[in-house]
Amino acid sequence: NICREQAEQVAKCIINTVSEPFLLENLELYTTPSIGLSMYPDDGDNKEKLIKNAEAAMYLAKEYGRNNYQFYTKELELAKIQKLRLETELRKALDNAQLMLYYQPKINIKTDEIIGMEALIRWNHPELGIVPPNQFIPLAEETGLIVSIGEWVIRTACRQTKILQNEGHKNLSVAVNISLRQFMQNNLHEVIQSILEETGLSPKYLELEITESMALDVDYTIRALNRIKSLGVSISIDDFGTGYSSLSYLSQLPIDRLKIDQSFVRNLNSRNQAIIKTIIDMAYNMNIEVIAEGVETAEHVKFLREHKCTEAQGYYFSKPLPTYEFDKFLLHRIESV
Template sequence: MVQERAETPQVKQFVQSAKMMFEHHSEPAWWVDVNGILLGGNEAFHALFGRPPKESNEFHLNRMVAKRDLLRGTRCMLKAKAGRAQPVEAACIGKDGGETAMSITFVPVYADRALVGIYGLATPLVRDSAAGMDAAESAAGRAAALAGAPLVEALSRAIDLDQLRVYYQPHLDIRTGRIVGTEALLRWHHPERGIVAPCDFIPAAEASKLILPIGEWVLRTACAQNKAWQDQGAGPLTIAVNLSPRQFEQENVVDMVGRALADTGLEPRYLELEITEGMTMDVERSIATLKELKRLGVKISVDDFGIGYSSLYYLKRFPIDTLKIDQSFVRDCTEDDNDAMIIKTIIAMAHHLNLNVIAEGVEKPEHLIFLQQNLCDEAQGYLFSRPVPAEALMQNFQHINGVVASLGIKAGLTDQMLMREQARATRRNLETTLRKQQGVTMKFKKEKEQFVHTLCEGELVFRMGFSPEFIVGKTLREFLPPDVADRIEGYYRRAWLGEEHVSYEADIGGIWFLSSLRPMRRGGKVVEVIGSAIDITERKRAEDALRQVYASYRLIAENSTDLISVLDAAGRMQFVSPSHALFLGISLDKLEGNTLSDLIHPEDRQHAIAFFDDMMKQKKPSHGEFRLRHGDGRWLWVETGCTPVLGGDGQVERVISVGRDITPRKQGGSRDES
């Protein structure tokens, strides 16, 4: 199907200009309209790629570029449609099927702010094997230079002839309606062509390195103008200045910015430097440069956000302050659902990362209202003001400050929307905090006689093998074994009936936890129960290990003829070995929980008490001898060794006592045993 050419006066002028510039050029050049219809090409283009079929004038990049390079070529074509000229190296397929390494550049051309067509330029990549360099400075530079060659000489004179001007376009806080900053935009006042837009001469300036002196001049002029406005009482405005790719590549870019600020007296916080993703392909170097710029105190913004394939990378690593939504999304945001969703997503994502958002290309009241409804921070576009000289901006300052109030949503409503969004943001932050906690925070309520979970967040949930999404909306029986669910449900019921501070321990999937439940009342009635849980698995494992050790020692004690006992700090026996019953002729239940003081011989009692107290004071093992009364009234001699066991605070928690019968040895001794 043959597509119709757009035969408008602007397109006709575009074709005429293209023929004049490239018809006799020695390297391939072609031109297409905004729909991709091939409008013409020079002889070098047709010699390399052939002529399109008569039945179709459509330009097909896949007929020119090798399949492996098609994606990169398509991206550059899309960027050109969005207003960005950027070269790409690719293998071009000639009409004979052979491949030629070339640099392709797509240059957008505008008329009355509207894109009317795109120039295509292909430059062979010729390597000088002796020097290891391109025959030209670079293939990309050659292509761009060819596009602007007729302009370079005039542009270099424009600097000396004072034909360059800086225009200013304000951006407004669309909640308050106040101007908060301006963007500095370069214009060329050509004596014959009138005002020349940047897209018509910046590629040539970039390729010829004229962009370096021009860019520094723009920066200094903008900083000086902003300082002058502040001195005149205009308020604290931010001035945004674009850094060109070649400027950003310069080793002295940080020094250049610092000098401009120092010489003009502008505080760094009132300068914002705009970059684009094409300038930051060398990621590590870009990060280092941006960090140095940030150390000066300036702000960094990403221009035309959303049109680049790697734009999200900025949010992860680059030290940026602001995202500027490309005008291509704003233009149809009230008519195209995809554009609307992209803008909403960018705003939400930026706010989540504490970044400011500016929407470019706002031209209609409905654009403004859409952006206000979705809580965009600032807006810039013809609805408020075209780019104008500094004097004109100040003359229209008050009028511009009234646009939002007259055409947008009233301030009170935007404040309410902002408060709702802040409440939602607070809730999101709370959910993030809860999810990152080590334990669990949960809530449940009773629905149809069942306890249904309404919240369950925390790392412990994942360690148990679940997720919050899996548990919320479910009852205990829907994700736990019936016996475990029934036991825990009993605690849930106690809390729902109003019992305060219900606590329990449970084991789920080998994870032990201690949970506490508390009823939440409204009007005196329990409407929800909130709970928290902590992981006690390690404590349980330690207790199990102690029990195993204790059981082992108990087994030894129960089979030993020695008198083994464990006493607390007051001397009460917590454990006594069975050998005590045989030795003393007394049942064990009469010993456990009591002291031995009633069984000690009256003459030995003070000695035994002093022995015990000294051991507790010194916290060292001690040995002693004393007599104990047998059940039949006899006195038996015992030699005992006591070892204190210290707690975490360094105090004696218990005493282990091991005694043995020394009556046979003591018989015939000096002490009276009667």
């Protein structure tokens, strides 16, 4: 005999209480509760169904950043069904050749030359059309499909880059994003080595991008990156400035390039300008290359040039393009330069 408003007040009280900091061996710790609620009889007429639906609502609360509560809704059930459907279809996507790579060029803004490209996956769904990665990569991570998908991305990117090199773009390199699950695979070194041998792409033209959060286990990260680096490939940290980097471990990692996160570039207020300048200065002092993402205006390019950032990518130069369009872009760019 409790109404929705009363349940809401109970949830708020629990969150406020549990969120209070507490001491454990002289350390101040915090917890971030996620609460799911289901109401009898609207959301179920027995405890099993009510608990199941409350659990679904709890996972939604986790997706919304934790430290909140969510009520079960019929829409949530539909979303759950859609997620299961998407997972089933994603498992078939590789076998049915529905995955494809788009490429976004990386530009030397001093010479205006193309110095490389970043491979970005898309899902060409037979009914939904082009599905962007933020709608299926988290699902691939959750289910473990990201390992086989990630291997396909590396192989396809290396093969297509080699084809473009054979067509005359001899020094073109490609950057590929590595997921956390991929990075934790013990055989990643062997997989990359096998792909390079299979496709004939020289290791110096392959760059692997990891995120700052993947480097939290410093000892493992250093060992894994040194093994991969021994192949001759390059390593970059993607979305730099948004994670948990510290100079102490950054100096230990075999990093070739830092990618300034696009959020700093797109909003060039005084604080973000200071962050960008600091990253550029730090990178050059550590003999690390730096590239800016999210470059969309001439103002962005001007600022980066003035502060000695020579590499950039973003919609100012080109949106991500499928292979056949990227080939045309390369030819047009060479003619214009």
